[in-house]
Structures are given as structure tokens and as C-alpha cells.
Amino acid sequence: MKISELAKRTGLSAHTIRYYERIGLLPFADRDAGGQRDYDEAILVWIGFLKRLKTTGMPIREMLLYAELRAQGDQTGPQRRKLLELHRERVREHLAELEASLLVLDTKIDTYVEAEKRTQNHDNSTQIRRNQIGARAARS
Amino acid sequence: MKISELAKRTGLSAHTIRYYERIGLLPFADRDAGGQRDYDEAILVWIGFLKRLKTTGMPIREMLLYAELRAQGDQTGPQRRKLLELHRERVREHLAELEASLLVLDTKIDTYVEAEKRTQNHDNSTQIRRNQIGARAARS
DNA sequence: CTAGGGGTTTGAGCGCACTCTAAGTCAAGG
DNA sequence: CCTTGACTTAGAGTGCGCTCAAACCCCTAG
Structure with missing residues (x-):
């Protein structure tokens, strides 16, 4: 190849x-x-x-x-194992940090979503008020 | 501060x-x-x-x-939310890759551990054989 | 009054992991 | 034969995220 x-x-x-x-x-x-x-x-x-x-x-x-x-061959197996074990430990720590940060991210996104819902509700109220005004206007 | x-x-x-x-x-x-x-x-x-x-x-x-x-203020909320959502998706993907790699690492480490056990057993057998020889020598 | 230990700036330098450039070789197809 | 395109090398360049150097300022304690 x-x-x-x-x-x-x-x-x-x-x-x-x-x-x-x-x-x-x-x-x-x-x-x-x-x-x-x-x-x-x-x-x-x-x-x-x-x-x-x-x-x-x-x-x-x-x-x-x-x-x-x-x-260098088979006799370095134990050294390679230790190297990988150390690395694995670091990876596990990083993984834990990532998971924690992901939760923070979720929370943060939620606050944005909530804020948008509130804005949406305000729009709705405005819309309802407009309809009521419109209805009143239509009645008069 | x-x-x-x-x-x-x-x-x-x-x-x-x-x-x-x-x-x-x-x-x-x-x-x-x-x-x-x-x-x-x-x-x-x-x-x-x-x-x-x-x-x-x-x-x-x-x-x-x-x-x-x-x-730029509150009105950029939705853009920020989208940015964080995109980022979150990338993080989730990375997390999944990390977890998969961690499994590979575990497997790899296991093969080293097994190899060391075998070496250990060989030593033991050698040790046992030596003892047997030693015992035979002592008997003779 | 002076020395020390903060702080300030602009701009250069660094370590990492590529990524690309320039100039050249080689094999196959028209 | 000539072109095309994939390969070769040594070495320069890139983008990122810092990190440091030099020269200077300012406050405080002895």
C-alpha cells in the first residue's frame, strides 16, 4: 500500500x-x-x-x-504498562472534568432556554392583548 | 483584588x-x-x-x-445558546471517543498484566523445578 | 533615601503538532 | 517522446495559547 x-x-x-x-x-x-x-x-x-x-x-x-x-522488545512490557496506567489515570481525571463541565454547560443552556421562554410568554401576552383590543375594536 | x-x-x-x-x-x-x-x-x-x-x-x-x-446585551441570548448547544454536542462526541479509547487502554493494559503473570508463572515453575531439584539433591 | 517587591507596557519567543513549499525523481498512458 | 501525477527530500512556515523579557513606575518598610 x-x-x-x-x-x-x-x-x-x-x-x-x-x-x-x-x-x-x-x-x-x-x-x-x-x-x-x-x-x-x-x-x-x-x-x-x-x-x-x-x-x-x-x-x-x-x-x-x-x-x-x-x-526494544518484550522485556520493556512492564515499563509500557506503567506508562499506559499513568496515562489512563490522567484520562479518567480529564473525563471526570469533562462530565462536570458538561453539567455546567447544560445548566447554562437551560438558563438561556428559560429566558427565551419568558420572552416568548411576553410576546404571547402582547398578542392576547392585541387580540382583545382588536376584538373590542371589532365590537365597537 | x-x-x-x-x-x-x-x-x-x-x-x-x-x-x-x-x-x-x-x-x-x-x-x-x-x-x-x-x-x-x-x-x-x-x-x-x-x-x-x-x-x-x-x-x-x-x-x-x-x-x-x-x-452586546440580552438580545444575543439565543445566539449564545446556539453556540453553547453546538459546543455541547462536540463535547459529548469527544466524551464518547474518550470513553471508547479508555476501554482500549484497559484492554491493552490487561494484555501487559497477563504477559507479566505468565512471566511470573514461568519464574514460579522455574522456582518449583529448582526446589524439586534442590529436594532431590538434598535426598541424594 | 533607598531597596525591595509589587505592578505596568510592548513586543518578542516558545512548544506543540503539524502543514506546506520547492525542487526534484519516477512510472504509466497518449 | 512528453505530459501527468504521485511520490521523494530538507527545511521553512503556521496557528494556537500562552510565556517571558526589558524597561519602566509606584508604594512601603527600614
Whole structure:
């Protein structure tokens, strides 16, 4: 698979894929006869995991550390586990903050909705008054 | 309250508070006799809300838009409500992604934990074998 | 009177994560 | 053969959100 297809399948741009390779997040890609990057499906799994880390706010520096540990082989498993556990804790905290903020947002939106309802009611009263005046006018 | 106290009470730096004022996120502060910024408690509520927006990932540009609408008075209520509703939807989506990623993280960590258990068991078996050998050696 | 510890301004600098540019190579189709 | 278009590189540029530097002002305590 060439870089443009990998880009399409991962949602990353070709630029970003090269950038990730350059900084060490992705392994150096194999090249075809023409010297162009030629990817194996396997890379999709790794990129998928990187995207999870990114989604959860892990800085590239730390992904890089993870990638380096991974490249060093099985004996770095415990370090990688600890890194992920620390990260998970941060994500949980962030999640809790988000949920709290979402409640605040709900409340705030509600106050706007209530304010709009009141305005709506005022309009209605005005409308009713107009109708009454109109009715009176019609009667006279 | 002077800027350093406001900084302490909001968790923002004095630098950041001045920056927020400069770009329009905070109203121009009143000054005391010596020309120094002198804040009223009321600012804490606004900063608190800004921090919620920030926590939930709203870009400064958009907070700025919200702040400008707010400064224009009550009649911008509906626009502000819509802005917050759109933002809330994005936050909910992000929250869902985070939760999904958290599950992936859990699974990944589990595989490391399992791998370590196996290593541990190997050690144990080795240990047992050693003991057995030791026992045999002791018997002989 | 002076030193210290606030505060003030304008504008430059920084870290992050891309994103793009320029100049070049290569393979396939007309 | 020539054009087209996807690829290559090194390195510059971008947008965001701060963060800091330099030079200055002002109040208070010793």
C-alpha cells in the first residue's frame, strides 16, 4: 500500500505520516522498486493505537517513549504498562472534568432556554392583548 | 483584588490574565490610584465559566465570540445558546471517543498484566523445578 | 533615601503538532 | 517522446495559547 492509500485509510495526511516516521513514531517504511514507501496492513494496527493515544491527549513525546520501549522488545512490557496506567489515570481525571463541565454547560443552556421562554410568554401576552383590543375594536 | 491575588484564586498566571484582557476575553479591568488593575469578585464567575469552556476544548476564538455576544446585551441570548448547544454536542462526541479509547487502554493494559503473570508463572515453575531439584539433591 | 517587591507596557519567543513549499525523481498512458 | 501525477527530500512556515523579557513606575518598610 502506498502512502496516499495509507493516508486515506487512517485519516492522517501523507505529510503527517512522513512526519511521524521522521520523528520515530512510525518505523521506517519499506520501499518499492521506485524508492516509494510501501506499507503492510500491519501498520494500520499501530497507527490505530497511536490515534487512541492522541485522542486521549497523550503528547507526542510520550508516544515516542512508548514507541521506543516497544522497539526494544518484550522485556520493556512492564515499563509500557506503567506508562499506559499513568496515562489512563490522567484520562479518567480529564473525563471526570469533562462530565462536570458538561453539567455546567447544560445548566447554562437551560438558563438561556428559560429566558427565551419568558420572552416568548411576553410576546404571547402582547398578542392576547392585541387580540382583545382588536376584538373590542371589532365590537365597537 | 490585585492581579496576583486573582491569579492565585483562578489558577491562571498574571501573564495569562493580562493576555486574556488584551485579546478581549476579559473586560478591561478597573484601575486603582496607582494605575494597577483592581478586580471585583464578580470576575471570578466569568473566569470560572471560561475555564469550563477551555476544559471542554473550546478554542479561544469561539470564547471570544461568546464574550462579544455577551457584551452586546440580552438580545444575543439565543445566539449564545446556539453556540453553547453546538459546543455541547462536540463535547459529548469527544466524551464518547474518550470513553471508547479508555476501554482500549484497559484492554491493552490487561494484555501487559497477563504477559507479566505468565512471566511470573514461568519464574514460579522455574522456582518449583529448582526446589524439586534442590529436594532431590538434598535426598541424594 | 533607598531597596525591595509589587505592578505596568510592548513586543518578542516558545512548544506543540503539524502543514506546506520547492525542487526534484519516477512510472504509466497518449 | 512528453505530459501527468504521485511520490521523494530538507527545511521553512503556521496557528494556537500562552510565556517571558526589558524597561519602566509606584508604594512601603527600614
